[in-house]
Every structure is written in structure tokens, then in C-alpha cells.
Amino acid sequence: MNTDNSQPEEPENPLRKASRRTSSFVQYSAIGFQMLGTIGLGVWGGIKLDEWQENEKPIWTLVLSLFSIGASLYLFIRSLPKQS
Secondary structure: OOOOOOOOOOOOOHHHHHHHHHHHHHHHHHHHHHHHHHHHHHHHHHHHHHHHHOOOOOHHHHHHHHHHHHHHHHHHHHHOOOOO
16 A cells, blocks of 8 residues: 555656757757857958958957957856756
8 A cells, every 4th residue: 555645747748848848949049149140240340340441460350259259158158047
């Protein structure tokens, strides 16, 4: 005889599991596109500034691309869920 009063656990709904997996995929895909857009915008801005100033060396492209990589990593880290 079972003296345990706990309820048996119900199996997880496959649709709920798939929905959670899809939601996670969409979230991280959005973060990837945000990073791509941030870095692309920084590089594009650097190229345009170098063309405008007629620089021999692509100084602005280098500076803005590195800055945009740092900014996209900062945004990525801030978007991660906090673990308590």
C-alpha cells in the first residue's frame, strides 16, 4: 500500500515543450540579428567617415567596428537571463 500522499507527475505536454524550444530559438536568433545589425552599422559608419575624410588608413572603420563589437557584446550580456 502506498502511504505517500503526493500526486503522480503528469507527463509534459509535447506542444508546450516544443513551444518553449521555439521561443528560446526565436529569442537567441533575435539577439544574433541585433549583434549583426550593430556591428554592420558600426563598420558602415566607419567606412563612410573614412571616405568623407579621405583617410589613407581606415582609422574610423577600425575604431567604430571595435566599438560596435564591444557594444553588441554588452547588449548580449545584458539580455541574458539573470541566474539567482
